[in-house]
Amino acid sequence: MAASSTLPQQNIYRKSPVGKTGVLTLTGFGIKVRMQxxxxEIEDGIGLERRKIRLARVGHGLKRLVCIGSDGFVSLAALRWLADQDAAFTMLDRNGKVLAVTGPVRPSDAKLRRAQALAHSSGVALRIARELISQKLTAQELVARRKLLDSTTADSIAQFRVELPTADSITTVRLIESQAARAYWSAWRTLPINFPRKDESRLAAHWRSFGARISPLTGSPRLACNPPxxxxxxxxxxxxAEARLAASAMGLDPGLGVLHTDTTARDSLACDLMEPIRAQIDSYLIxxxxxxxxxxEWFFEQRDGNCRLMGSFAARxxxxxxxxxxxxxxxxxxxARAFWSTIRKPDTPLATRLTQANKREAKGTACPPLSNPPQPQNVCLGCGKAVATASTRCATCAIEVSRKRMLEVAKRGRVASKSAQSRARVAATQHRQQTAQRNWQPSSQPAWLTEEAYAKQIQPLLRNISLSQIASAIGVSILYASDIRRGRRRPHPRHWQALAELVGLPPGGAH
Structure with missing residues (x-):
C-alpha cells in the first residue's frame, strides 16, 4: 500500500530579523504589533512593500522595539509580551521626538523619589548639575581638540569648565553651559559634508556643510534643515529614550529634572542624564x-525646508x-546615588541594576569597557553604492578613477620628461652607454657566447627573472628590461655574459 502524501505544513520557527544589537525598528503606515x-506578530511597511515578522518567546534576541510613526496599533498583550521578555518599546515621531517609552518594570523606593523631589532644597541638585555639565564640557573639549582640530575653541570650553566649581546656582550652571555650547557649535559650522559624486547635482548649498546648530525654521535645533x-x-x-529607561530602571521619576526646567511633555531628568554623552554622539557623527x-536617498526635504530621515536609514x-x-x-x-545620599537612614545600599557594579565590586572584577556603536554603511564616493568597509569605490567607479589617474600620471610624466633636468639625465645616460660600447672589446667575450647562444639559451630563461634583477644586472631602466625579457629588444653583446650568469648558465654554456 502506497504511503499517503502529507500536506505541506507552515514552519512556525522563523529566523529572527533582529540584528546583533537587539534593535528592531518599525517604519511606514498601518503598523501592527499584536499577539497571535x-x-x-509585527507588520510594517509602505504600500505593497510590507514586512511581516513573527517572534517566539525563546531565541528572538529582541531588546528594543523602536516604532517610528503613529499610524497603527500596539495591543496590550504585545506590551505584556515585551515586558515579560525584558524588552523596551520606544515610539518616536517622524521628526525624531520621543512620544512614548516603556521598559521592564523595576521596584520603586518612595524614599528615593522623595529625595529626588526635594533635591533643590537639599542642595544635591546643584552638585548633580555641576557634575553633569563638567563631564559634558570635558567631552566637548576633547571633541573640539581631537576631532575638529580647533584648539582655540577647546581652550575656551576648558576655561568655562573651570568656572563650574564656583557656580552657586542652577541658573549659573546653565549660563556657563550655554556659553560653552555657543563656542562649541561655532567650531562645527565649516565641517564639510560629503556626498557621492552622482548626488551633487541634487544637493542644496546648505547641505554641503554642517552650518548652524540652530534651525532657521524654529530658532532651536528642532526641525533641522540639513542632513547632519x-x-x-x-x-x-x-x-x-535610553536615558528615560535608565531613570525608570533606577526607580527615579524621569520627569523631575535638576538642570532642565519642568516642561509639559518632556522628561527633564532624562534630558539631564544624557548631557554627558552628547559629545560621544557628536564624535560618532564626526x-x-x-x-x-x-x-x-537617505533624506527627504519637506516643502518648508525641513530635512527628514528616510525610514530605512532611521532603522539603521x-x-x-x-x-x-x-x-x-x-x-x-x-x-540615583546622589539622591540616595540625602536620605538620613537608608535601609540598604542602592542597587546598581544597570551596570551591576556592586556585584562586580564584591567579586573583584572590573566593569567591561563600553563598546563602539555599529559602523555606518560604507558607500562608494562615486555612485553611492554600498561597498566593503575598507573600500572607497565600487568596482565600476574604481576602474574609471584608475583610468583618469593613469592619464594624469602619464601627462605629468610627459611634462617632466621635457624638463631641463630630465634631458640632462638622459644625455648623461646616453653618454655613459656610448662610452661603454666604445671601450668594450669583442675579444673579451667567451667564444661560445654568440648571437645564436643568446637567442636559444639566454633569452628563453629571462622570463623567469624579475625586471628589477635584469635592470640591476646590466644597468638599464625597468621599461628597457621589460622589452629585453619579452624579446622586443636585444641588449648589446657586452651584457650577454651578465645575463647568462643571471639565468644560471654554466661558464661554458648549456650542453
Whole structure:
C-alpha cells in the first residue's frame, strides 16, 4: 500500500530579523504589533512593500522595539509580551521626538523619589548639575581638540569648565553651559559634508556643510534643515529614550529634572542624564561624515525646508541605541546615588541594576569597557553604492578613477620628461652607454657566447627573472628590461655574459 502524501505544513520557527544589537525598528503606515498564538506578530511597511515578522518567546534576541510613526496599533498583550521578555518599546515621531517609552518594570523606593523631589532644597541638585555639565564640557573639549582640530575653541570650553566649581546656582550652571555650547557649535559650522559624486547635482548649498546648530525654521535645533543636524536630532532622541529607561530602571521619576526646567511633555531628568554623552554622539557623527559620504536617498526635504530621515536609514541609526544606553547607565546610577545620599537612614545600599557594579565590586572584577556603536554603511564616493568597509569605490567607479589617474600620471610624466633636468639625465645616460660600447672589446667575450647562444639559451630563461634583477644586472631602466625579457629588444653583446650568469648558465654554456 502506497504511503499517503502529507500536506505541506507552515514552519512556525522563523529566523529572527533582529540584528546583533537587539534593535528592531518599525517604519511606514498601518503598523501592527499584536499577539497571535503566543507569538509576537509585527507588520510594517509602505504600500505593497510590507514586512511581516513573527517572534517566539525563546531565541528572538529582541531588546528594543523602536516604532517610528503613529499610524497603527500596539495591543496590550504585545506590551505584556515585551515586558515579560525584558524588552523596551520606544515610539518616536517622524521628526525624531520621543512620544512614548516603556521598559521592564523595576521596584520603586518612595524614599528615593522623595529625595529626588526635594533635591533643590537639599542642595544635591546643584552638585548633580555641576557634575553633569563638567563631564559634558570635558567631552566637548576633547571633541573640539581631537576631532575638529580647533584648539582655540577647546581652550575656551576648558576655561568655562573651570568656572563650574564656583557656580552657586542652577541658573549659573546653565549660563556657563550655554556659553560653552555657543563656542562649541561655532567650531562645527565649516565641517564639510560629503556626498557621492552622482548626488551633487541634487544637493542644496546648505547641505554641503554642517552650518548652524540652530534651525532657521524654529530658532532651536528642532526641525533641522540639513542632513547632519537631522542625524544628530534623531540620535539625541534615541539617547533620550535610553536615558528615560535608565531613570525608570533606577526607580527615579524621569520627569523631575535638576538642570532642565519642568516642561509639559518632556522628561527633564532624562534630558539631564544624557548631557554627558552628547559629545560621544557628536564624535560618532564626526567620524562618520569625515570618513564616509552620506547618500541623498537617505533624506527627504519637506516643502518648508525641513530635512527628514528616510525610514530605512532611521532603522539603521536605531541600532546605535544600545550603545547610548550603556553609556548613560553609570550616569543614571551616580545620580540615583546622589539622591540616595540625602536620605538620613537608608535601609540598604542602592542597587546598581544597570551596570551591576556592586556585584562586580564584591567579586573583584572590573566593569567591561563600553563598546563602539555599529559602523555606518560604507558607500562608494562615486555612485553611492554600498561597498566593503575598507573600500572607497565600487568596482565600476574604481576602474574609471584608475583610468583618469593613469592619464594624469602619464601627462605629468610627459611634462617632466621635457624638463631641463630630465634631458640632462638622459644625455648623461646616453653618454655613459656610448662610452661603454666604445671601450668594450669583442675579444673579451667567451667564444661560445654568440648571437645564436643568446637567442636559444639566454633569452628563453629571462622570463623567469624579475625586471628589477635584469635592470640591476646590466644597468638599464625597468621599461628597457621589460622589452629585453619579452624579446622586443636585444641588449648589446657586452651584457650577454651578465645575463647568462643571471639565468644560471654554466661558464661554458648549456650542453
Amino acid at each position: 498564538s503566543g507569538h509576537l 543636524n537631522a542625524i544628530l536630532n534623531y540620535l539625541y532622541s534615541l539617547a533620550e 567620524d562618520w561624515v569625515t570618513h564616509q559620504p552620506l547618500r541623498r 541609526l536605531a541600532e546605535t541605541a544600545p550603545t547610548w544606553g550603556r553609556a548613560v547607565a553609570p550616569i543614571a546610577e551616580w545620580v
